Amino acid sequence: MNNKSKRDIFFLLALIVACAILARSFAGHETLEEYAKSHSSQASTGSSSAQASTEASSAKESSSESTDHSSAKDSSTESTSIENSATASSTDEVNSSVTNSSYIPYDNDVSDTRVTYSEGFYYEALPDSIITKITNVSYPKDCEISLDDLRYCVMLYVDFEGETKTGEMICNKSIADDVMEIFHELYENDYRIESIKLIDDFDADDEASMEANNTSCFNYRPISSGKKLSKHATGIAIDLNPLYNPQVKYKNGSTVILPSGSEEYADRTADFPYKIDQNDLAYKLFTSHGFSWGGNWNSSKDYQHFEKKNG
Ligand SMILES: [Zn+2]
Numbered sequence: 001m002n003n004k005s006k007r008d009i010f011f012l013l014a015l016i017v018a019c020a021i022l023a024r025s026f027a028g029h030e031t032l033e034e035y036a037k038s039h040s041s042q043a044s045t046g047s048s049s050a051q052a053s054t055e056a057s058s059a060k061e062s063s064s065e066s067t068d069h070s071s072a073k074d075s076s077t078e079s080t081s082i083e084n085s086a087t088a089s090s091t092d093e094v095n096s097s098v099t100n101s102s103y104i105p106y107d108n109d110v111s112d113t114r115v116t117y118s119e120g121f122y123y124e125a126l127p128d129s130i131i132t133k134i135t136n137v138s139y140p141k142d143c144e145i146s147l148d149d150l151r152y153c154v155m156l157y158v159d160f161e162g163e164t165k166t167g168e169m170i171c172n173k174s175i176a177d178d179v180m181e182i183f184h185e186l187y188e189n190d191y192r193i194e195s196i197k198l199i200d201d202f203d204a205d206d207e208a209s210m211e212a213n214n215t216s217c218f219n220y221r222p223i224s225s226g227k228k229l230s231k232h233a234t235g236i237a238i239d240l241n242p243l244y245n246p247q248v249k250y251k252n253g254s255t256v257i258l259p260s261g262s263e264e265y266a267d268r269t270a271d272f273p274y275k276i277d278q279n280d281l282a283y284k285l286f287t288s289h290g291f292s293w294g295g296n297w298n299s300s301k302d303y304q305h306f307e308k309k310n311g
Helices: 003-026 032-042 044-067 069-085 091-100 128-134 173-188 206-211 281-288
Strands: 115-118 121-125 150-158 164-172 237-239 247-251 254-258 291-293 305-308
Touching (some): 115 173, 121 173, 150 173, 164 173, 173 305
Antiparallel strands (some): 115 121, 121 150, 150 164, 291 305
16 A cells, blocks of 8 residues: 555545534534433333333332231332332432331340341340339349349230230240240231230239239249249249139139139130130140140139240
């Protein structure tokens, strides 16, 4: 190739580059690709169909949320990421979904000892606030059981109005897993429990807690008719819906029914709600976890009472 041909080719290349620069400046510094992109996202049909599909998937997410308690956190996070990745034209929409995603299931001060069974169900070593609350109430100065052997349990339950409530209970660490499994199963099956509060909310007065139909476990006290320590004193016994499931004792030829107000429920042949018998779900769950039932005792009956055998 001679020098003239080289010059011609160079001139041709320079002309092509110059034309390209000229064309870009006429098009407002926008390549065809950029032009196509910017105009397609503004196209009304494309945008609305993308939005419709986003709404459809959000609707699907929220319907699964209503049937599954434990997936609430996951689905809210998922629907946020779907909206953010879509070509959402409204900034408000994105902002509101970000706000909704800041869901914190527990308080920030989570104990290292916490064992979470399921959302809303966990146990842990007694927090300081609980130790303060129970000291000299359900946990007297001369208490022979160590605080280290007790666990603070939190669970969900369905009350008599059908509302989900959060309950708290102190039990022995040896039955903490049983408590989680049993109460989770009761909750999932919509088993009705009126109240699950610490007995300290009743000044550690067992009678007052029973009258309020409160379900509870640990209380360092002797059995109601003697000096021997109750299984509640070591935190291995649970009283469930006690007003409808009274203690029935026979003493010197007379019958004592506790708590007062529960007399009509001492007749176990009668039909009434919240009655624990051998067909009851709570009975089945507790006995399958190795608990014995006070309703099966011979000398007296304690229909509210489940205690761990060899606990
Ligand atoms: Zn009991």
